[in-house]
Amino acid sequence: MKNILSMLLLSSLIFAACSKGAQLEDNGKIRFMFEPGKLQFISSSFNPDRQTMSALYGNREGLSLLEEPTNNQGQVSLKLVTYKMQEDPQYFGSKVNGELLRVEAVKSGKDGKLQYTTEYGEIPPHDSITQRIADILDTDPLKFPQ
Amino acid sequence: MKYVKQIRLIPTTLLCIVTGFIVLQFFNGTVEQKPVTGHMRNVPRQVELILERSCFNCHSNEQQLSFVDKIAPVSWIVNKDIKRAREVMNFSEWDKLSDAEQKGKFYAIYNMINVGKMPLPSYALTHPGSKLSPVDVATIKQYALSLSAKDSFIPAHHGPEQVKETSPTNTPVSPNGIRYNADFKNWKVIGMSTLIDNTVRVIYGNDIAVRAIEEESFHPWPDGSAVAKAVFKQTRKPNGDIVPGDFVNMQYMVKDGKTYTDTEGWGFAKFNGQELKPTGKTALFAQQSCISCHRQLAEPTGYLFNVPPKVNSKKLIEHYLKTVTK
Numbered sequence: 001m002k003n004i005l006s007m008l009l010l011s012s013l014i015f016a017a018c019s020k021g022a023q024l025e026d027n028g029k030i031r032f033m034f035e036p037g038k039l040q041f042i043s044s045s046f047n048p049d050r051q052t053m054s055a056l057y058g059n060r061e062g063l064s065l066l067e068e069p070t071n072n073q074g075q076v077s078l079k080l081v082t083y084k085m086q087e088d089p090q091y092f093g094s095k096v097n098g099e100l101l102r103v104e105a106v107k108s109g110k111d112g113k114l115q116y117t118t119e120y121g122e123i124p125p126h127d128s129i130t131q132r133i134a135d136i137l138d139t140d141p142l143k144f145p146q
Numbered sequence: 147m148k149y150v151k152q153i154r155l156i157p158t159t160l161l162c163i164v165t166g167f168i169v170l171q172f173f174n175g176t177v178e179q180k181p182v183t184g185h186m187r188n189v190p191r192q193v194e195l196i197l198e199r200s201c202f203n204c205h206s207n208e209q210q211l212s213f214v215d216k217i218a219p220v221s222w223i224v225n226k227d228i229k230r231a232r233e234v235m236n237f238s239e240w241d242k243l244s245d246a247e248q249k250g251k252f253y254a255i256y257n258m259i260n261v262g263k264m265p266l267p268s269y270a271l272t273h274p275g276s277k278l279s280p281v282d283v284a285t286i287k288q289y290a291l292s293l294s295a296k297d298s299f300i301p302a303h304h305g306p307e308q309v310k311e312t313s314p315t316n317t318p319v320s321p322n323g324i325r326y327n328a329d330f331k332n333w334k335v336i337g338m339s340t341l342i343d344n345t346v347r348v349i350y351g352n353d354i355a356v357r358a359i360e361e362e363s364f365h366p367w368p369d370g371s372a373v374a375k376a377v378f379k380q381t382r383k384p385n386g387d388i389v390p391g392d393f394v395n396m397q398y399m400v401k402d403g404k405t406y407t408d409t410e411g412w413g414f415a416k417f418n419g420q421e422l423k424p425t426g427k428t429a430l431f432a433q434q435s436c437i438s439c440h441r442q443l444a445e446p447t448g449y450l451f452n453v454p455p456k457v458n459s460k461k462l463i464e465h466y467l468k469t470v471t472k
Contacts, residue, residue, distance in 0.1 A: 026456050028459060028460050028461065029456045029457055029458060029459065029460065030456055030458055030459075030460045030463060031359060031360075031362075031453070031454040031455065031456050031458070032454060032458040032463055033334060033335070033336050033337075033351075033356065033359065033360075033454055034335070035334075036334075036335075040331070041331075041335045041348070041350075043389065043390060044335075044338045044346060044348050044389070044390060045383075045387045045388060045389045045390075046338070046340055046346070046387070046388050047386055047387050047388070048386070048388065049386050050386075053338050053340075055335055055338060055348075083338075084457075085340075086455070086457070088339060088451070088452075089455060090443050090444055090446075090447070090451055091253075091257055091341075091443060091451060092253065092256055092257050092260055092287070092290070093253045093256075093257075093290065093341055093342040094339050094340065094341045094342075094451075095339060095340050096337055096338065096339045096452065096455065097337060097338045097339075097454075098455060098457045099457045099458055099459075100458055100462075100463065100466075103466070103470075119466070119469070119470055120466045120469075120470075135385060135387075138383070138385075139389070140389065142348070142376065142378070142390055143392075143393060144328075144331070144376070144393060144396075145393060145419075145420045145421070145422055
């Protein structure tokens with residue numbers, strides 16, 4: 001009897017542990033929210049042709065540069081986070097950001113010039129670094145009622 | 147002898163039941179009669195017929211109730227359902243909705259019938275004629291998609307920002323007491339979305355909501371969770387990107403299980419346009435226009451849409467996070 005109880009208890013614990021694990025990840029897949037650190041969210045975009053959805057983050061200097069392109073002062077830091085665009089599983093007609101594709105960064109170098117790097121993923125095919133920087137700098141920050 | 151006594155009780159019992167049934171009819175209410183102010187316009191007749199057959203008996207002012215529906219106690223349930231259905235969507239007062247609201251409602255209709263939440267299974271069981279066939283569902287879907295196709299994008303702004311920003315003098319407050327909270331700009335972006343009503347949406351979550359997502363602990367969401375959704379019109383750029391244009395509204399969901407008992411613990415608020423005009427005349431607006439869809443379609447994620455989907459490889463994300471934190 002004691003053995004049976006012990007086995008039941010052990011089984012319950014294993015089942016509970018598995019259930020918890022299954023909630024946090026499904027087949028090695030997890031939910032992802034980009035952690036911008038000290039950067040602020042600036043704007044979003046999506047591209048129906050490429051089926052991507054992007055979020056641009058930046059520091060104060062980066063925001064100033066977007067608002068006034070001649071205002072390239074201080075240490076600019078901008079990050080463009082691009083996801084696959086996918087159907088919203090809960091609502092027909094809605095599309096949401098899905099799998100993370102790439103994280104691109106534009107930062108001021110030591111010489112003050114802007115430098116481009118990819119922190120995650122790869123630069124889109126047929127795009128040049130110059131084009132990528134131009135696209136990132138061509139972002140209008142969101143406008144909210146004041 | 148024992149059985150004879152029991153048999154003698156049968157007529158008495160039946161008499162009591164019949165008397166009780168008759169008495170109930172004195173407390174029988176009727177459906178409130180309301181006028182038809184305006185139907186959907188420019189809708190294919192095929193779509194109209196489906197809606198009339200499956201939806202109008204509850205979601206309109208034009209009920210065609212059966213004899214059984216009018217008898218108490220069934221009538222009590224029917225009347226309650228009709229009252230609630232009219233609050234959520236009323237096809238006889240369709241003209242009271244703006245174009246955007248009409249389109250939004252129609253997407254909601256398709257989403258509800260697509261997952262079999264409408265007509266209510268209990269209603270369909272007693273009213274077999276209201277059941278929708280796969281062809282009916284496809285017809286509704288086709289019409290919903292056609293609404294999107296009629297739209298055109300707003301051209302991108304060129305030169306200086308053309309949107310005139312006005313400053314609301316006081317912090318706007320929703321009828322249920324939820325205040326417009328500009329602090330959402332400091333919250334984490336938990337997702338982005340676009341809807342075929344041609345809007346772009348950015349969804350922010352406060353620390354409590356973000357932690358709940360990270361820990362997969364949103365059944366239920368902890369009190370204090372708050373989510374803000376900023377809605378913009380779409381603007382197309384020359385490179386094909388579609389970006390947020392003019393501001394449309396801010397929507398909030400605030401979790402307080404003790405306060406918002408009628409809406410699954412969530413308080414809803416919406417502030418529209420540059421003036422941030424609150425939606426709703428009374429605190430009941432959330433019961434009338436918000437919770438219905440959230441309850442039926444977003445139950446798996448604690449009645450909140452836009453929880454990030456589980457689509458990212460844990461291995462790749464962990465590798466990325468290690469490289470950026472070096």
